[in-house]
Amino acid sequence: MNLPDLTVTDVRQYVYCPRIPYYRYTLPLERPVTAKMDLGREEHESTSAKESRRTLKAYGIKEGERRFGVDLYSRHLHLRGRIDMVIFTRYELVPVEYKMTSDVGLHHKYQLAAYAMLAEHTCSQTVSRAFVYLTPEKRAVEVPITAAMRERVRGVLAELRRSVWNERLPAPTPHRGRCYGCEYRRFCGDVLAGGA
Numbered sequence: 001m002n003l004p005d006l007t008v009t010d011v012r013q014y015v016y017c018p019r020i021p022y023y024r025y026t027l028p029l030e031r032p033v034t035a036k037m038d039l040g041r042e043e044h045e046s047t048s049a050k051e052s053r054r055t056l057k058a059y060g061i062k063e064g065e066r067r068f069g070v071d072l073y074s075r076h077l078h079l080r081g082r083i084d085m086v087i088f089t090r091y092e093l094v095p096v097e098y099k100m101t102s103d104v105g106l107h108h109k110y111q112l113a114a115y116a117m118l119a120e121h122t123c124s125q126t127v128s129r130a131f132v133y134l135t136p137e138k139r140a141v142e143v144p145i146t147a148a149m150r151e152r153v154r155g156v157l158a159e160l161r162r163s164v165w166n167e168r169l170p171a172p173t174p175h176r177g178r179c180y181g182c183e184y185r186r187f188c189g190d191v192l193a194g195g196a
């Protein structure tokens, strides 16, 4: 099976539950666009519009240029993604992703690390930090981008490619609360048998 370029969404989903991107690549399913996804898209668009009128104070940055909906690609990583915003200052590149949540999960952090790696490849500049902007709280949370996180992102990409290539179902997430309402729940017989 030829595996196309992976996406930053794959990285986020893999950290959340490794089976989710596996199913997406191996099951011939049309994913429905749910009302929740539509709502998320509208919320992102309205946040971008509001953000363009704000200062950079939430990020502790005095001056910089904001670019919205930036397409990023790395031929080296075979990875692509579109980030909500990148702040370009004289000294650094700062990726920002909006979230409709009130806290920052590990999957969000690795999503940002993947964006940071892509931004570095696309813009040839080092990224040392990124932000999640929590839209319900109108609060920006800084996420340092470390060498260990970059290594983990590379590991996630390799593990996902290997599992899809070999059609080997990854282990389920140990956080079984995530299985409630999961669109792939009916395929996880072993999880259901375990009483999730």
Ligand code: SF4
Residues within 6 Å of the ligand: 017, 018, 019, 020, 172, 173, 178, 179, 180, 182, 183, 184, 185, 186, 188, 191
């Ligand atoms: S049901 Fe649970 S283990 Fe299966 S894909 Fe969904 S979150 Fe992962």
